[in-house]
Amino acid sequence: MREIYLDNSATTQVAEPAAKAVYEMLVSCYGNPSSLHRKGLEAENRITAARKSLAKLLDCDPAEITFTSGGTEANNLALLGVAEARARKGKRIVTTAMEHSSVEAAADRLEQLGWEVIRVKPDVMGHIDANEVMAAVDRSTVLVSCMCVNNEVGTILPIGQIVKGVRRKNPETLVHCDCVQALGKLPLSMRRLDLDLATVSAHKIYGPKGSGALYVRRGIRVLPRQLGGEQEKKLRPGTEAAALIVGFGVAAALAGEHLAEDARRIADLNQEMRCRLLSMPQVVINSPADALPAVLNISVPGYRSETMMHFLEERGISVSSGSACSKGAKSHVLSAMGLDPTLVDSALRVSFGRYNTKADVEDFVLALQQGICTLAHR
């Protein structure tokens, strides 16, 4: 049976050059990057190259990149590390109600510790109003954390405007952006966006799982979450996952090369699918028209997400119901958008990637139609 993978926002397959680089690191370039001898230096040099590659994709200085075990760790480091470093400067954190669970949970923890957390709500289409974020920022606001692209519906947040607004309101407030879903799909420039911190992850850009990074603008103090040696300027000590980091670097370089073409192709696939779905009265499209084409969130009211998902899976199609990390639990994002419970219960997320084709769109639509016809529903 043909594999039709339409869950690229959950994770992506590793691009062959990245996989090869990882393998080579594992079997030949296996030195500890902190070792003083040549074997260690070789591994360190490969990490330096990966850092440079990622910095190029993010348009920042390599010294501003700290490698972590993934996006979740980077988000935790950003929120908890900045809050701890700036505890004396204020007491408020501003974020949105549609962040990834790692940002949400870190913000909840800060709230428990006594911080005031403001969660700006999206409108029914999933948009966040930059003015509302700005309004929530006051003299005691230490950090604003907003994602760039929402992982469930694909909405693109107005990060440039948000940063400008925050700077006017309070020049001391730091801005963090979870760019995990945006990397490789939108051109991102840390410099142009004037961001202080940003999170990225390898496994969303055809790199290996287990590697992510936190961009920290030069001069900003973040306290580490784990303690130990001197690696990553002590911000993230521990022997580096050199193989995975190198894979990340290769994936980053490829992402830069393919960005425009991937975006074009994926936009076409999204359009094609929307067209077909529009002619199916039982299907509701949740993602707004201006969302990132890579993500298409739909609902088929009356058909439970998980049931439809398994039906599709039997036909070789992988999509998401809710967000992957919550293992199928109800989407807090769709609820925050104020969507009707029937839509939330039947939501499916289709997410396109570099290796999807028109045939994938065809097969998905056909299978969905079949599911609608054959499955028991309310």
Place this chain on the structure above:
Amino acid sequence: MKEIILIKTGEIALKGLNKSSFEDVLVKNTKWRLHSLGQFKFRKAQSTIYCEPQSDDMDLDEACRRVSHVFGIAAFSRARVAAKDFEDICENTLDFLGEELEYAATFKVEAKRADKSFPMKSPEICRELGGRILERYPHLKVDVEHPDVLVMVEIREAAAYIHGKQLPGAGGIPIGTSGKAAILISGGIDSPVAGYMMAKRGLELCGVHFASPPYTSERAKQKVIALMEKMAEYCGRMKLFVVPFTEIQEQIRDKCPEELFTIIMRRFMMRIADQVARKQDCGALITGESVGQVASQTVKAIACTDIVTDLPVFRPVIGMDKREIIAIANEIDTFETSILPYEDCCTVFTPKHPRTRPRLDLVEAAEQALDADRLIAQAIAGIELVEIKR
């Protein structure tokens, strides 16, 4: 939206008959620096150089950042290009400077009319444009003394230019206008700063580094390369000559009195650097020596090392405190790399009690035990050349 970069030359404007050739070097250097961003056209007019991007989607932010590191530029600014038509000028002014004006309290309009065929005279332009600005931003007030925003409009032959905020340039004079010099670079904090300071006065640099494996590591060499790559941001491309120094250091240790180790080592370094410099057509040597910082850098000690070369030795940080040197190192982003802890050869065979006021005759006598010419020739024969780019 067409934007250009306006470059104001500083000292060059004072160079009289040489002005044109200095400017040519500046244009050449700037062209080279911006080369990877795309094509730029350069035009000279009085003390301003107009730098025009030839394609629409040029990364002008990055271009400005690079321009701010080119020596020979006193100040620069971005300018929006408008048609020589009042409405177009107004529209572009409001668009280009809109954000600044929105958040400012006061402004002033200045106009220069180089093209006398333009129908409005300068005071009229100021008045009318000022009026339009006040219409759009009624919260603003005019302040002719210290305005928050200075709206400068220049009407020239080709177009009208609306100037943005003027930003400071790197100062100095263009690299290459003062000739070449060889810098002894150790990987410490001082030598990159010394290099930067001399490059600022127009010197093209090449580096000389002494490596003593296995006493010093490959990482130490990489650190020096990384430092020079940081310096290249200001100094342009450079050649780095890595000199194998192990045998010389071991010979000194075996045959010379301990308290003279460092001073004799530094004399060998200067002799080798002198030869490399001459071969590369350099007119001077540069070191990061500062008086009193370490035992080998006392006045008498420096006199002992100075004497082995006929070339002038520039020591730009000789009168500076460590604190001041570190401030510059941070500015040029070499400090963090300099403090990486890889052993460099100067510290390898440190005497327990170095002679701080060496007598030249005794030093020369101690050196007799060594076959200096052979050692130096061998070291020079084993030099590794590394090309440094940004």
